[in-house]
Amino acid sequence: MTLKELSDMLGLSPTTVSRALNGYPEVNEITRARVQAAAAKHGYRPNSRAKGLATGKSMVIGHVIPSSSQHEMVNPIFGDFVAGAVKTYAEHGYDMMFTNADDTSIEEAYRSLFQRGAVDGVVLQGPKVNEHRISVLSKMSVPFIVHGRSTGVDLPYDWIDVNNKSSFLRATQFLLDLGHRRIALINGLEDMDFAQRRRDGYLAALAQAGIAPEPNLMRSAEMTEVYGHHETRTMLALDDPPTAILISSMISAIGVRRAIDEAGLQMGRDVSVIAHDDDLSYLKNGQDVPIFTATRSSVRKAGEIAANMLIERIKSPDAPTKTRLLEAELVVGRSTGPAPNRY
Amino acid sequence: MTLKELSDMLGLSPTTVSRALNGYPEVNEITRARVQAAAAKHGYRPNSRAKGLATGKSMVIGHVIPSSSQHEMVNPIFGDFVAGAVKTYAEHGYDMMFTNADDTSIEEAYRSLFQRGAVDGVVLQGPKVNEHRISVLSKMSVPFIVHGRSTGVDLPYDWIDVNNKSSFLRATQFLLDLGHRRIALINGLEDMDFAQRRRDGYLAALAQAGIAPEPNLMRSAEMTEVYGHHETRTMLALDDPPTAILISSMISAIGVRRAIDEAGLQMGRDVSVIAHDDDLSYLKNGQDVPIFTATRSSVRKAGEIAANMLIERIKSPDAPTKTRLLEAELVVGRSTGPAPNRY
DNA sequence: ACCGCAATCCAAAGCGCTTTGGATAGATGT
DNA sequence: ACATCTATCCAAAGCGCTTTGGATTGCGGT
Numbered sequence: 001m002t003l004k005e006l007s008d009m010l011g012l013s014p015t016t017v018s019r020a021l022n023g024y025p026e027v028n029e030i031t032r033a034r035v036q037a038a039a040a041k042h043g044y045r046p047n048s049r050a051k052g053l054a055t056g057k058s059m060v061i062g063h064v065i066p067s068s069s070q071h072e073m074v075n076p077i078f079g080d081f082v083a084g085a086v087k088t089y090a091e092h093g094y095d096m097m098f099t100n101a102d103d104t105s106i107e108e109a110y111r112s113l114f115q116r117g118a119v120d121g122v123v124l125q126g127p128k129v130n131e132h133r134i135s136v137l138s139k140m141s142v143p144f145i146v147h148g149r150s151t152g153v154d155l156p157y158d159w160i161d162v163n164n165k166s167s168f169l170r171a172t173q174f175l176l177d178l179g180h181r182r183i184a185l186i187n188g189l190e191d192m193d194f195a196q197r198r199r200d201g202y203l204a205a206l207a208q209a210g211i212a213p214e215p216n217l218m219r220s221a222e223m224t225e226v227y228g229h230h231e232t233r234t235m236l237a238l239d240d241p242p243t244a245i246l247i248s249s250m251i252s253a254i255g256v257r258r259a260i261d262e263a264g265l266q267m268g269r270d271v272s273v274i275a276h277d278d279d280l281s282y283l284k285n286g287q288d289v290p291i292f293t294a295t296r297s298s299v300r301k302a303g304e305i306a307a308n309m310l311i312e313r314i315k316s317p318d319a320p321t322k323t324r325l326l327e328a329e330l331v332v333g334r335s336t337g338p339a340p341n342r343y
Numbered sequence: 344m345t346l347k348e349l350s351d352m353l354g355l356s357p358t359t360v361s362r363a364l365n366g367y368p369e370v371n372e373i374t375r376a377r378v379q380a381a382a383a384k385h386g387y388r389p390n391s392r393a394k395g396l397a398t399g400k401s402m403v404i405g406h407v408i409p410s411s412s413q414h415e416m417v418n419p420i421f422g423d424f425v426a427g428a429v430k431t432y433a434e435h436g437y438d439m440m441f442t443n444a445d446d447t448s449i450e451e452a453y454r455s456l457f458q459r460g461a462v463d464g465v466v467l468q469g470p471k472v473n474e475h476r477i478s479v480l481s482k483m484s485v486p487f488i489v490h491g492r493s494t495g496v497d498l499p500y501d502w503i504d505v506n507n508k509s510s511f512l513r514a515t516q517f518l519l520d521l522g523h524r525r526i527a528l529i530n531g532l533e534d535m536d537f538a539q540r541r542r543d544g545y546l547a548a549l550a551q552a553g554i555a556p557e558p559n560l561m562r563s564a565e566m567t568e569v570y571g572h573h574e575t576r577t578m579l580a581l582d583d584p585p586t587a588i589l590i591s592s593m594i595s596a597i598g599v600r601r602a603i604d605e606a607g608l609q610m611g612r613d614v615s616v617i618a619h620d621d622d623l624s625y626l627k628n629g630q631d632v633p634i635f636t637a638t639r640s641s642v643r644k645a646g647e648i649a650a651n652m653l654i655e656r657i658k659s660p661d662a663p664t665k666t667r668l669l670e671a672e673l674v675v676g677r678s679t680g681p682a683p684n685r686y
Numbered sequence: 687a688c689c690g691c692a693a694t695c696c697a698a699a700g701c702g703c704t705t706t707g708g709a710t711a712g713a714t715g716t
Numbered sequence: 717a718c719a720t721c722t723a724t725c726c727a728a729a730g731c732g733c734t735t736t737g738g739a740t741t742g743c744g745g746t
Contacts, residue, residue, distance in 0.1 A: 002703085003703060012726090014702090015705080016726070018703070019704090026723075026725080027724070028724060028725085045455055045458040045459045046459065047460045047703070048459040048461045049395040049401060049701085049703090050731090051702080051703055051704075052392040053390075053392045053393055054702080054730080055703080055705095056731075065425075065429055067429075075624075076419060076626075078421070078422035079421040082408075086408055086442070087443050089443065090442065090444070095442050096442070097438050098440075098441070099429070100429045100430050111386070115344075118438065224625045251625055258600075261604060281567075282419055282566070283419075286569065287569050287573070345731095345732055345733085347732075347733095357696090357734090358698095358734085358735080359696070361733070361734060361735085362734090362735095371693080389733065391733095392732080396701045396702065396733070396734090397734040398701085398735095688745100689744105691745105693740100693743100694739100694741080696737105697738085698736090699734105699737100701732105701733085701734085701735105702731105703730100704729105705729085705730085706730100707729100708726085708727085708728105709725085709726075710723100710724085711723090712721100712723085712724105713722075714719105714720080714722090715720080715721095716719095
């Protein structure tokens with residue numbers, strides 16, 4: 001069923017039918033009602049490609065997934081972020097498109113999306129330090145939003161981020177207040193911006209307390225369960241093991257917990273643990289009492305906000321850039337306690 | 344940069360340029376080379392909407408995400424399945440589109456995708472028993488593939504599934520061989536087809552061993568960590584607690600393990616555990632020795648295969664339906680052992 | 687010298703929609 | 717009664733591409 005067929009059926013011109021359905025004023029209300037009824041009855045839906053061609057808008061927002069199998073992107077938070085975003089897109093009539101690109105051609109992929117006219121805007125996820133993609137998109141002067149930020153990129157751009165530094169600063173202070181002095185940090189990949197900021201917060205807290213950071217207690221890699229387990233096991237075997245551990249991900253925290261158990265220690269008593277909790281739907285941090293003391297910030301909500309900000313940007317491409325900094329909440333659970341008295 | 348601009352620049356007609364770029368034979372190879380060089384130089388990319396309008400194909404494959412916040416879809420396996428699929432799509436020139444729909448309008452969403460001409464095919468994820476969406480898509484006679492199957496749907500349709508029944512049959516037999524008699528099943532939502540099949544396998548093994556199933560030991564719900572923990576705690580508190588537990592998800596298995604620990608028991612000695620492992624990239628089941636004995640089947644690979652099958656279907660809409668049944672592998676880890684001798 | 691054919695290229699139509707620039711008719715004002 | 721609005725509708729162009737149906741040229745065959 002096309003516009004033409006529908007208009008023939010109604011004895012009207014395509015112009016009038018189009019206007020009737022799109023809410024333009026220059027059509028009699030009686031006619032409009034008749035058109036709407038006929039459209040509904042025959043399940044008419046404008047062809048989105050044709051509409052896009054005519055209007056110059058695609059009503060699609062793009063996300064680029066790097067194809068590297070172990071990349072941060074295909075990670076536990078992916079689903080929740082997308083769920084938050086796609087819901088918001090739908091409310092504004094946008095669809096969401098994913099494209100694949102291998103690591104060497106990610107910029108190509110963004111460029112392609114826009115040049116082909118496939119999307120009206122994109123979301124840039126998982127920014128690294130000095131993220132090159134930002135300047136690429138900026139130069140293309142296309143609507144985009146960054147989930148996260150990028151240290152070292154001076155251009156103005158829209159972003160939404162969690163205050164990673166302050167949340168890890170606060171978490172570290174919390175551990176220091178409990179008397180911990182040997183605090184480990186199991187962080188995400190070093191070149192990820194969020195990881196750097198979390199480390200900054202951690203280091204700032206240590207510095208305030210006059211504690212010299214120990215390279216031995218700072219690890220960074222892809223945040224899997226196995227990684228959390230491995231690093232913890234290694235560190236607990238040190239001559240002078242940490243009494244507390246900060247972890248950048250709940251998934252890794254599960255591995256940390258496993259390693260603590262295997263060492264015959266008790267989490268919260270022998271070793272304190274604080275994790276960053278993205279508040280994933282399938283991985284709630286306990287029911288009543290949180291399993292882990294955690295810095296919590298919903299990534300699903302971040303997805304919603306990012307989507308809204310991007311849609312705003314698409315509507316007004318020349319508005320001043322906007323940013324949004326979410327504060328993570330420190331929830332105290334059973335995984336932290338006073339530093340054990342070993343001395 | 345449009346086709347017209349490019350052709351003007353080259354002193355050729357749009358026809359010839361189009362043919363040169365799309366590999367048609369009626370163009371001089373020298374001309375073709377010249378066109379390709381110019382296209383590359385100016386970064387020309389055909390507008391996908393215009394191309395789609397002209398060809399009648401969108402080169403997009405759709406996925407519909409129900410907006411119910413706690414739905415199986417936004418779950419840990421989502422990211423990996425998508426990663427597998429999107430890679431395959433890209434290799435064949437397809438993009439992937441997500442649309443949101445609330446639970447009452449999922450069928451509407453599928454219908455809309457096709458009527459708007461937004462997609463060439465869709466993937467149906469998370470089928471329930473008697474899945475209505477299958478007959479809807481079937482009647483629309485559009486290309487689609489089901490990830491999973493649906494008991495009670497007689498129509499022929501393309502699907503790819505894990506042999507859930509045989510894998511849980513085998514896992515249960517494995518536990519029976521170890522001497523376990525009180526085996527619990529912590530399953531996914533009851534109306535999900537995979538959950539039903541897994542239960543069938545479990546029940547079949549019990550029946551073969553002459554053991555009557557106990558409703559008390561069979562649980563089903565959304566497969567979160569907290570759920571695994573809660574059900575395990577409840578069951579371990581029974582007068583006659585299970586000595587082994589089968590779990591439909593690694594995420595829930597983590598909660599199971601937590602509950603076992605909290606009860607002061609040791610997994611693999613006091614309570615044996617077998618989980619279904621989707622082989623998620625960020626949640627590998629241990630490094631050398633698997634943490635959990637598990638029925639393993641890569642959901643990422645399933646995504647790849649599903650994508651390939653769907654693309655085949657799009658190419659030949661009238662070919663006989665194809666199905667693919669993957670066998671899960673039983674990997675033996677540390678979470679299982681002989682039944683404790685309590686008698 | 688003439689015909690047929692292959693190779694190469696192009697003009698124009700068409701995909702389904704929006705939108706510009708009228709056309710028409712009835713209502714209003716003087 | 718005439719000019720001027722206003723309300724309502726439409727024809728046609730245009731979005732950027734593909735594809736049909738030629739047109740043109742040069743060549744071999746007879």
